[in-house]
Amino acid sequence: MQEDSSRQGRSIVDVFLEALAKGSVGPMILVCPGITSDDNRVPGLLVDFKQPELAKGSKGVGTGLFQRFFIEELLAYIDKNYRTLGEGHRGVDGFSLGGFQSIKIAAQYPGLFASAGSYDGTFFYATPEGGFVSPKDALFRAGLFDPAFGRPRDLAFGALHNPANLIINSKPEDLAKVFWMIQTGPESAEPSDANFYRGRYIANLLSEKGSPNHVPLVIPDGKHNWATADRHMAITLPLHWKVLTGATVPAQPDVPTP
Numbered sequence: 160m161q162e163d164s165s166r167q168g169r170s171i172v173d174v175f176l177e178a179l180a181k182g183s184v185g186p187m188i189l190v191c192p193g194i195t196s197d198d199n200r201v202p203g204l205l206v207d208f209k210q211p212e213l214a215k216g217s218k219g220v221g222t223g224l225f226q227r228f229f230i231e232e233l234l235a236y237i238d239k240n241y242r243t244l245g246e247g248h249r250g251v252d253g254f255s256l257g258g259f260q261s262i263k264i265a266a267q268y269p270g271l272f273a274s275a276g277s278y279d280g281t282f283f284y285a286t287p288e289g290g291f292v293s294p295k296d297a298l299f300r301a302g303l304f305d306p307a308f309g310r311p312r313d314l315a316f317g318a319l320h321n322p323a324n325l326i327i328n329s330k331p332e333d334l335a336k337v338f339w340m341i342q343t344g345p346e347s348a349e350p351s352d353a354n355f356y357r358g359r360y361i362a363n364l365l366s367e368k369g370s371p372n373h374v375p376l377v378i379p380d381g382k383h384n385w386a387t388a389d390r391h392m393a394i395t396l397p398l399h400w401k402v403l404t405g406a407t408v409p410a411q412p413d414v415p416t417p
Contacts, residue, residue: 165386174392183397188241192233196220201306205229205260206320209309250399252276254388266325269336274402276340278391279383282322282357289327292317326364334370338402340395341372344381352383
């Protein structure tokens with residue numbers, strides 16, 4: 160899918176084929192599920208919706224059980240119908256709300272995924288103790304999230320699905336099962352063209368739990384678009400490949416602190 164004009168007709172398949180031609184990856188099964196309504200207006204977020212009726216009948220939402228679909232149906236279907244290696248050989252990656260989803264699901268089910276990446280993820284802030292999504296985070300109150308998290312907002316329910324809360328409440332040994340790769344656009348592009356602060360926040364929460372970020376945090380000239388997301392994937396796909404095949408991955412630079 161082109162997604163926006165910045166891609167100039169390219170897709171993740173092109174990124175993969177270029178990496179394959181260079182020998183930086185081997186054969187991989189790429190799965191790109193649509194976790195949203197058909198018109199892309201109601202994000203699924205890999206959440207079993209708190210109030211699916213607020214999607215107002217948008218096609219492709221149904222009962223809003225997106226997490227259940229992904230974990231119980233999609234993964235099982237792929238393992239049944241393709242030559243997968245199963246647990247310990249899965250990676251997940253995404254851009255923007257896709258980045259939210261990839262980090263969310265890997266932190267929630269660290270035994271299912273060996274690597275997880277995000278470019279310019281749209282993350283929510285958590286309260287310090289991790290029990291709630293921060294009530295000060297205006298983004299969390301945006302109307303497009305009403306079906307997923309309820310109206311008025313259920314901050315505790317949101318915390319069960321927010322990457323930041325999941326990381327805060329996870330055991331370090333569980334997070335250490337995953338090879339994390341968080342990238343953002345530059346601070347200078349905030350707030351309209353980068354999620355630098357939110358991405359740095361997630362990377363630092365992981366670092367506090369003893370799980371380092373294995374890629375440079377910032378793509379210096381990056382924008383919040385699919386072209387830069389493809390550049391992120393050109394960086395992370397070879398690392399996913401090495402992790403999923405058990406190869407030794409060289410140490411990467413540390414993430415800058417706030």
